[in-house]
Amino acid sequence: MRPRVGVWLFGARGSVATTTVAGAAALTHGAPPAGVVTAGPAFSSAGLVPIEDLVFGGHDVTETPLAKQVERLVAGGVLPAGLDGLISAELAAAERNLVVLPIAPTQAEVIELMAADIRAFAERHSLERVVAINVASTEPPYEILYDDVGALRSALASGSPLPGSCVAALAAFEAGASFIDFTPSTSIRPQVIRDWAVERGLPFGGQDAKTGETLVKSVLAPMFTARALPVHAWSGTNLLGGGDGATLADPRAAESKNVSKERGLVDMLGPDVAGQVHIDYVDPLGDWKTAWDHILFSGFLGVRMTLQFTWQGCDSALAAPLVLDLARLSALALERGHVGPMPFLGFYFKDPVASTEHSLSTQYEALVAWATS
Missing domain, CATH: 3.40.50.720 (NAD(P)-binding Rossmann-like Domain)
Known part of the structure; x- marks a missing residue:
């Protein structure tokens, strides 16, 4: 055997x-x-x-x-x-x-x-x-x-x-x-x-574990750095259902998650990037989650630009x-x-x-x- x-x-x-x-x-x-x-x-x-x-x-x-x-x-x-x-x-x-x-x-x-x-x-x-x-x-x-x-x-x-x-x-x-x-x-x-x-x-x-929004961040943030594009703000909103969402509806539990989610951006882009991550419990979503991110960055000669993405998936x-x-x-x-x-x-x-x-x-x-x- x-x-x-x-x-x-x-x-x-x-x-x-x-x-x-x-x-x-x-x-x-x-x-x-x-x-x-x-x-x-x-x-x-x-x-x-x-x-x-x-x-x-x-x-x-x-x-x-x-x-x-x-x-x-x-x-x-x-x-x-x-x-x-x-x-x-x-x-x-x-x-x-x-x-x-x-x-x-x-x-x-x-x-x-x-x-x-x-x-x-x-x-x-x-x-x-x-x-x-x-x-x-x-x-x-x-x-x-x-x-x-x-x-x-x-x-x-x-x-x-x-x-x-x-x-x-x-x-x-x-x-x-x-x-x-x-x-x-x-x-x-x-x-x-x-x-x-x-x-x-x-x-x-x-x-x-990074399964959704943070997974995308770990790909996009190095892209901005490699292309010498300064990032000024990165904000995210997460809508979660199911047991995970119910748990994170408690602000104390959400604090653990938010600290973890934000640490990667600090390490990749530095501490001066504005914006926060929000987690909202939406019970009817069940085991599904949606994340929306808004990124403000500068191009050549300081021209302001934005990138937005939406991630929808089943967490489990x-x-x-x-x-x-x-x-x-x-x-x-x-x-x-x-x-x-x-x-x-x-x-x-x-x-x-x-x-x-x-x-x-x-x-x-x-x-x-x-x-x-």
């Missing part, structure tokens, strides 16, 4: 996770791998685990069956009609690997219980390695007051000093899994969490192939014994860990160079 890789999803019953599991199953039935970058010829020699050899499991706070989630996504046009019947066996297999987040008096105990779930998953399926990916709802910013792993361990044993995303990361590390944060939540931002990963000899990466369908890519790539990092941050995964993120590079083409070249080295 070929060695298989486990993919442990935090937020495993959400739209992104469900689309990922359903999409992976659809690919094994012959669906085209649109959006799966690692399925392209540039990665054919990288030795990545085949998608059909990924085994899915995960934690969530709810118990809504995956099959019901898939039915909802099919009804909303996120997944093709009839897919739920075609992949029923794969959904049932993944369902057996999903568990509810445990509750315990201290976060140290919660971390150990979550890690035990991941270890049991790996043992049950004789998995060669496990990669963990956070696709749960975005959290508000959270300040971690500990800068020493020993002090943090003591605090965890006596209370609950961390947000859920940090707990998820530590549970992954305790289980011997790599960790990727698909969200802008706190998780691996604090140095002490990163130190914990290094202490365990494990890789981590993220954060906040844009995100799911990236989750599959990140699972395969972080599994390769584990296989190679990589320890610490994975800046070569910056191609996928708005706020890439250990990297200030945001140009999509440059990030892609770095990713291919690492994967095929």
Whole structure:
């Protein structure tokens, strides 16, 4: 039997996770791998685990069956009609690997219980390695007051000093899994969490996957720089429905997202570009999102000009192939014994860990160079 890789999803019953599991199953039935970058010829020699050899499991706070989630996504046009019947066996297999987040008096105990779930998953399926990916709802910013792993361990044993995303990361590390944060939540931002990963000899990466507006920005901003066209203002409005939109309707959660979305422009164009990013929750949009951007720039002899673009897409369908890519790539990092941050995964993120590079083409070249080295 070929060695298989486990993919442990935090937020495993959400739209992104469900689309990922359903999409992976659809690919094994012959669906085209649109959006799966690692399925392209540039990665054919990288030795990545085949998608059909990924085994899915995960934690969530709810118990809504995956099959019901898939039915909802099919009804909303996120997944093709009839897919739920075609992949029923794969959904049932993944369902057996999903568990509810445990509750315990201290976060140290919660971390150990979550890690035990991941270890049991790996043992049950004789998995060669496990990669963990956070696709749960975005959290508000959270300040971690500990800068020493020993002090943090003591605090965890006596209370609950961390947000859920940090707990998820530590549970992954305790289980011997790599960790990727698909969200802008706190998780691996604090140095002490990163130190914990290094202490365990494990890789981590993220954060906040770029699937729409920011993806376009990472292509357009370098264009203005390369053509010596000064950008004066860049403003954006995002209309979101679904669970992501509902979460970001909370100004505290939106703050995490906005900081992440704006950081790339600052790094690419400098701090003097005016304008803001706005996120509005529009419930009837469901799993769909619309972004409109307005860019004011100068041409020769100071002539003012504008560029505007509109991006409309389905967030889950844009995100799911990236989750599959990140699972395969972080599994390769584990296989190679990589320890610490994975800046070569910056191609996928708005706020890439250990990297200030945001140009999509440059990030892609770095990713291919690492994967095929």
